[in-house]
Amino acid sequence: MKQHLDLYLTLLKTSIISQFQYRVAHLFWLLAMMVEPVVYLVVWGTIATSQGGNVAGYTAGTFAAYYITWTLVRQMNIALTPYAFENRIRKGRLSNELMRPIHPIHFDMSYFMSLKVVTIVLWLPIAGLLWWVFQPVFTFTAWWQIPAFILALLGGFVTRFLCLWALGLVTFWVTKVSAVFELYFTIELLLSGRLVPLAIMPAWVRDISQWLPFQWTFGFPIDVAVGTLTGPQVAWGLAMQAVWMLIAGGILALVWPHAVRRYSAVGA
Numbered sequence: 001m002k003q004h005l006d007l008y009l010t011l012l013k014t015s016i017i018s019q020f021q022y023r024v025a026h027l028f029w030l031l032a033m034m035v036e037p038v039v040y041l042v043v044w045g046t047i048a049t050s051q052g053g054n055v056a057g058y059t060a061g062t063f064a065a066y067y068i069t070w071t072l073v074r075q076m077n078i079a080l081t082p083y084a085f086e087n088r089i090r091k092g093r094l095s096n097e098l099m100r101p102i103h104p105i106h107f108d109m110s111y112f113m114s115l116k117v118v119t120i121v122l123w124l125p126i127a128g129l130l131w132w133v134f135q136p137v138f139t140f141t142a143w144w145q146i147p148a149f150i151l152a153l154l155g156g157f158v159t160r161f162l163c164l165w166a167l168g169l170v171t172f173w174v175t176k177v178s179a180v181f182e183l184y185f186t187i188e189l190l191l192s193g194r195l196v197p198l199a200i201m202p203a204w205v206r207d208i209s210q211w212l213p214f215q216w217t218f219g220f221p222i223d224v225a226v227g228t229l230t231g232p233q234v235a236w237g238l239a240m241q242a243v244w245m246l247i248a249g250g251i252l253a254l255v256w257p258h259a260v261r262r263y264s265a266v267g268a
Contacts, residue, residue, distance in 0.1 A: 007102060008110050015114030027122050034071060034126060041067035041134060044196065056200045061137030062226060066197055068130045069225045074194075075119045076153050077217050079161040080108050082181045085168030090175060094263065105165055105252070112161065139227030148234050152221040155241035160217040162248035169252070172259035187212075193219020199228070213244040 044067075045060040053059055058066070088094050097104040130136075167184060170177050189195060191205065192214035198206050209215045220237040223229050229237070 007106060008113075011107065011110035012114050012117075015111050016117050018114075026118055030075070030119060030122050030126065033074065034130075037067040037070045037074070038130070040070075040195070045134070056197070057228070058197060058199070059137065061135060062228075064130075064134035065136035065138045065226045066222055068127060068134065068136050069222045070194070071127065071130070072120070072123060073153065073156065073218060073221050075123055076116055076157045076221075077160045078115070079112055079157070079164050080168065081164060082168040082171065082184075083178070085165070086171040086175075086177065089171050089263065098260065098263070103256075108165070109161065112157075116157070138225065141227065142231070144231070144234075145224065145227060148238070149221060149224045151238060152224045152234070152241070155238060155245070156217040156221045159213055159241050159244045159248070162245055162252065163213050163217075166248045166251040166255070169255050169259045172262045188214045188218075191215060192217065193222060197223070197228075210240075213240075213248075216241045216244060 041064055044055065044058070044063045048055045048058060048060045048063055055063075088097075094104070097107065100107075167181070170180060174180075191198075191209040191212055198209055198215055198219050201209075209219075216237060220241075224234055224237070
């Protein structure tokens, strides 16, 4: 455990220093990603205003709060995609990582954690501008909402990271599996709360999403921040994150040894 902690601290330090060397590139990348939530915000804010100021309990101000928080959660839950995993295996880039005495997942985790530090620093002034323009409305009724949001934010990242890493293991058996990945990301888009808050979706969609990992990595942290959830609902969401971390971690532990035995680089 101490060795892993030392490894993470060292990798985080070096990765953060490295990432800040590309802060301008990160800034433009971050600005490009802001287009999607701003479009959603304007559209749903306009719909709420045209329908008497409310859509399924969301006002224009609540929509603003949702989608401004969306920008932070989106940065936090960025992880290694199965496409990158496929490329790493197909071109043999995994070979060097397998020669290290530490599981490759730790290097990926530390890299993406360091990326969050840089993007959040760059996100703050952009969020401030969005706040000033759209005037979001957050509901803070208890002190525990802030630590609960931090836990939900971190839990969402770890859950999504492990799920995508587990999905990436498919590439050890199949060279091109883009259709599988596209299906996964399409389902995630519809059931995570990324397009619209799940409260606006049909009841059957909400029922299905309760038992899948997608909303716990995206919509749930946003709802905690906005203040639309009760204490028991927040506790349930944190518990579901823990469950999916265990499920994805269990799949990784079981499948990884078999996957590595099948590994062979196709070549560039």
